[in-house]
Amino acid sequence: MESAYENKGERDLRLLQLRFIGKILAGFTHESKNYIAIVKESAGLIGDMIQLGKNSGDDQESYLEIIHSIEEQIEKATNLFRYLNRFSHRMDTELCTFNVNETLEELIALITRFANQKKISLEKNFQQDIPSITNNPSLLQLLVFHFLEEQLTGLAKDSSLMLETSFSNGSVLVKIIARGNYQEAESEKGLTNNESHVYIIDQLRGTIAKENDLISISLPVSLS
Amino acid sequence: MSQTKVLLVDDEVEFTVSLAERLQLRNYSVQTANNALEALGLVYKNRPDVIILDLRIPGMDGIETLKTIKKYDPTIEVIMLTGHGDVHSVKEGMSSGAFEYIMKPVEIGELTSKIDKAQKKIKEG
Numbered sequence A: 001m002e003s004a005y006e007n008k009g010e011r012d013l014r015l016l017q018l019r020f021i022g023k024i025l026a027g028f029t030h031e032s033k034n035y036i037a038i039v040k041e042s043a044g045l046i047g048d049m050i051q052l053g054k055n056s057g058d059d060q061e062s063y064l065e066i067i068h069s070i071e072e073q074i075e076k077a078t079n080l081f082r083y084l085n086r087f088s089h090r091m092d093t094e095l096c097t098f099n100v101n102e103t104l105e106e107l108i109a110l111i112t113r114f115a116n117q118k119k120i121s122l123e124k125n126f127q128q129d130i131p132s133i134t135n136n137p138s139l140l141q142l143l144v145f146h147f148l149e150e151q152l153t154g155l156a157k158d159s160s161l162m163l164e165t166s167f168s169n170g171s172v173l174v175k176i177i178a179r180g181n182y183q184e185a186e187s188e189k190g191l192t193n194n195e196s197h198v199y200i201i202d203q204l205r206g207t208i209a210k211e212n213d214l215i216s217i218s219l220p221v222s223l224s
Numbered sequence B: 001m002s003q004t005k006v007l008l009v010d011d012e013v014e015f016t017v018s019l020a021e022r023l024q025l026r027n028y029s030v031q032t033a034n035n036a037l038e039a040l041g042l043v044y045k046n047r048p049d050v051i052i053l054d055l056r057i058p059g060m061d062g063i064e065t066l067k068t069i070k071k072y073d074p075t076i077e078v079i080m081l082t083g084h085g086d087v088h089s090v091k092e093g094m095s096s097g098a099f100e101y102i103m104k105p106v107e108i109g110e111l112t113s114k115i116d117k118a119q120k121k122i123k124e125g
Helices: A004-051 A057-089 A100-117 A137-154 A194-204 B013-025 B036-045 B062-072 B087-095 B108-124
Strands: A096-098 A121-126 A133-135 A160-168 A171-179 A207-211 A214-220 B005-009 B029-033 B050-054 B077-082 B100-103
Touching: A004 A057, A004 A100, A004 A137, A004 A194, A004 B013, A057 A100, A057 B013, A096 A100, A100 A121, A100 A137, A100 A160, A100 A171, A133 A137, A133 A214, A137 A160, A137 A171, A137 A194, A137 A214, A194 A207, B005 B013, B005 B036, B013 B029, B013 B108, B029 B036, B036 B050, B036 B062, B050 B062, B050 B108, B062 B077, B062 B087, B077 B087, B077 B108, B087 B100, B100 B108
Parallel strands: A121 A160, B005 B029, B005 B050, B050 B077, B077 B100
Antiparallel strands: A096 A133, A160 A171, A171 A214, A207 A214
């Protein structure tokens, strides 16, 4: 029989996951619409230059520049689609062997817009040779997302958030390091609280340590 | 007839550059800004007639920027630009003095029609 802790933990976890997915989709659709808007304006500009009489031989360079800009936007959009696709497939199986760096890189790509909005830089410093771990990648993304979201809410503009990974004593460490000043506490409308963090890290069989501007998540290489 | 002075504010540089050129080809005088502070600087320095303002710009919330502009000069007309069906923000913007709103991706004909309506309103005082 499930304990009250597990029941509540699972219920809260589902809500957190839905909210997380909603946020990621909101950022993704906003970003996608921006790319489409730029492509549309660029294509419209070529049409205007032809239709409104500004088409001389000298304009060839301008056309090429605009076409290059369209290609760049399509490439950016394709990368974003790729990240969202990988993110979606993280939920295919509860447990799998994955690379923590790739999982976090994907998360960063999908939430950079939120950081940019607040003029907070989101940086990464990953140890390249960390071993793959067997765990739940989607839950790890959820946990890191909530810590980042908390920091993004609290930090003042022009601050920075560094995401670091390393391997030490048989565990993979994920560190979130905040640099900058905190603004007056904004009311957090989210559902995340310490209880949720504890429940998630229990599922991941890891540990969390918080110390001033540093949050460390330690994960075992294998759950066995 | 004097050109309508338009200030285009959006954080996407490529978007503002292309749209500005398209508006210039239609005989509007256009300046661009990619964040709220830059936009306010241009408002104080070179008072535009109409501002196309993205609701989500870095540096200051779009609605706050709108309120600051309207407080500085209520006769400047602001058309809000939104990339999403953000009904709440649009309502808040309209009640804060915005003239109109337009969704991204922009239909150039729809945008110029709204700019012209805003300019007409300014002239009719």
